[in-house]
Amino acid sequence: xxxxxxxxxxxxxxxxxxxxxxxxxxxxxxxxxxxxxxxxxxxxxxxxxxxxxxxxxxxxxxxxxxxxxxxxxxxxxxxxxxxxxxxxxxxxxxxxxxxxxxxxxxxxxxxxxxxxxxxxxxxxxxxxxxxxxxxxxxxxxxxxxxxxxxxxxxxxxxxxxxxxxxxxxxxxxxxxxxxxxxxxxxxxxxxxxxxxxxxxxxxxxxxxxxxxxxxxxxxxxxxxxxxxxxxxxxxxxxxxxxxxxxxxxxxxxxxxxxxxxxxxxxxxxxxxxxxxxxxxxxxxxxxxxxxxxxxxxxxxxxxxxxxxxxxxxxxxxxxxxxxxxxxxxxxxxxxxxxxxxxxxxxxxxxxxxxxxxxxxxxxxxxxxxxxxxxxxxxxxxxxxxxxxxxxxxxxxxxxxxxxxxxxxxxxxxxxxxxxxxxxxxxxxxxxxxxxxxxxxxxxxxxxxxxxxxxxxxxxxxxxxxxx
Numbered sequence: 001x002x003x004x005x006x007x008x009x010x011x012x013x014x015x016x017x018x019x020x021x022x023x024x025x026x027x028x029x030x031x032x033x034x035x036x037x038x039x040x041x042x043x044x045x046x047x048x049x050x051x052x053x054x055x056x057x058x059x060x061x062x063x064x065x066x067x068x069x070x071x072x073x074x075x076x077x078x079x080x081x082x083x084x085x086x087x088x089x090x091x092x093x094x095x096x097x098x099x100x101x102x103x104x105x106x107x108x109x110x111x112x113x114x115x116x117x118x119x120x121x122x123x124x125x126x127x128x129x130x131x132x133x134x135x136x137x138x139x140x141x142x143x144x145x146x147x148x149x150x151x152x153x154x155x156x157x158x159x160x161x162x163x164x165x166x167x168x169x170x171x172x173x174x175x176x177x178x179x180x181x182x183x184x185x186x187x188x189x190x191x192x193x194x195x196x197x198x199x200x201x202x203x204x205x206x207x208x209x210x211x212x213x214x215x216x217x218x219x220x221x222x223x224x225x226x227x228x229x230x231x232x233x234x235x236x237x238x239x240x241x242x243x244x245x246x247x248x249x250x251x252x253x254x255x256x257x258x259x260x261x262x263x264x265x266x267x268x269x270x271x272x273x274x275x276x277x278x279x280x281x282x283x284x285x286x287x288x289x290x291x292x293x294x295x296x297x298x299x300x301x302x303x304x305x306x307x308x309x310x311x312x313x314x315x316x317x318x319x320x321x322x323x324x325x326x327x328x329x330x331x332x333x334x335x336x337x338x339x340x341x342x343x344x345x346x347x348x349x350x351x352x353x354x355x356x357x358x359x360x361x362x363x364x365x366x367x368x369x370x371x372x373x374x375x376x377x378x379x380x381x382x383x384x385x386x387x388x389x390x391x392x393x394x395x396x397x398x399x400x401x402x403x404x405x406x407x408x409x410x411x412x413x414x415x416x417x418x419x420x421x422x423x424x425x426x427x428x429x430x431x432x433x434x435x436x437x438x439x440x441x442x443x444x445x446x447x448x449x450x451x452x453x454x455x456x457x458x459x460x461x462x463x464x465x466x467x
Contacts, residue, residue: 136281
């Protein structure tokens with residue numbers, strides 16, 4: 001769970017971290033984005049390396065790299081050092097997840113494998129959910145350094161537990177697709193950069209449009225390389241199956257929203273609601289607890305309900321919750337807020353219990369590794385784009401009614417800093433714009449979820465999943 005916790009946990013501390021090292025809101029975003037980009041980009045390459053050189057070895061190296069990078073981030077004197085350490089941490093996380101998944105697939109078969117991957121999916125979802133809560137508790141008794149240093153302790157424990165595991169290789173392992181990995185990384189990096197440049201230079205400015213164009217070109221080249229390569233990261237032939245397309249794209253309608261809510265809602269509760277760091281993490285429990293419970297029972301539910309209906313109902317329920325969240329206001333009904341977050345958690349929790357197994361069930365067994373890798377890459381891409389785009393949109397909409405410095409303070413949850421530097425009236429004006437920005441974000445997420453639900457219901461075949 002320490003891998004997804006590292007995705008959402010630092011978000012709670014962005015305001016304190018930025019203030020401590022003198023970083024702007026845009027610069028602080030790279031604390032999140034550098035980890036996510038590296039995690040996503042190295043996913044399939046790390047899987048190939050673990051197959052070639054040994055999964056146990058890759059797991060231990062990944063844990064070591066992740067832990068060492070966490071230590072560096074925890075004692076870093078500047079935002080640049082934190083960002084670089086987070087990127088290295090993301091590469092280590094990719095090695096851990098891919099080698100660990102391969103070892104699970106080798107160890108378990110049949111129904112036992114489905115249960116094992118169900119537990120894996122539940123732990124990933126719960127790790128995302130637990131990140132803000134743990135970080136809020138650490139900030140209440142310490143500072144932002146503790147969030148990264150806690151991973152060092154978890155890493156040491158994980159290393160000791162992993163040491164006795166048996167080594168395994170894949171005799172038919174593919175070589176690393178270096179061109180594909182580089183092009184995919186460039187495309188994702190440039191797209192993330194565009195979301196960060198939009199608030200600073202304008203969304204229709206030459207720098208922003210140039211970066212977006214570069215991302216499109218890199219993505220097109222990636223598709224061309226994958227289609228012609230001997231050892232592609234993505235087996236594009238799998239995309240001929242409509243059910244597979246719908247299943248691997250479902251994370252875009254689920255984790256895109258989930259990751260963004262976990263990272264930015266605590267800052268919203270601090271910046272607009274005036275809550276403490278600890279309270280802003282605790283109030284997320286209605287959203288996070290269902291993500292722990294529901295994946296454990298959704299397997300039994302899938303045996304009684306059409307998989308297509310179950311997969312489609314998840315984003316549909318989430319869409320209803322997001323529409324309800326558009327009615328939330330600072331100082332408004334706490335019961336409405338809790339009910340909306342609980343409903344969102346139910347929709348997300350149902351998805352985490354069935355998505356992983358569906359991705360590998362729709363392809364032949366010999367292609368399950370590639371299918372799992374593609375699914376996890378799309379999942380992490382969704383998290384990366386959700387965090388980057390929502391942060392950029394909120395900052396843009398808040399800046400539209402205030403200065404950059406005031407908008408930075410409000411979006412980062414530093415309400416007292418905003419009031420002392422800009423006065424009560426200007427700060428309240430910025431907070432109102434920030435709240436309005438969240439309503440736009442909730443509405444956009446609801447549209448994405450409805451689109452995902454419709455696509456899944458229309459494209460997924462129960463026969464494909466059963467076979």
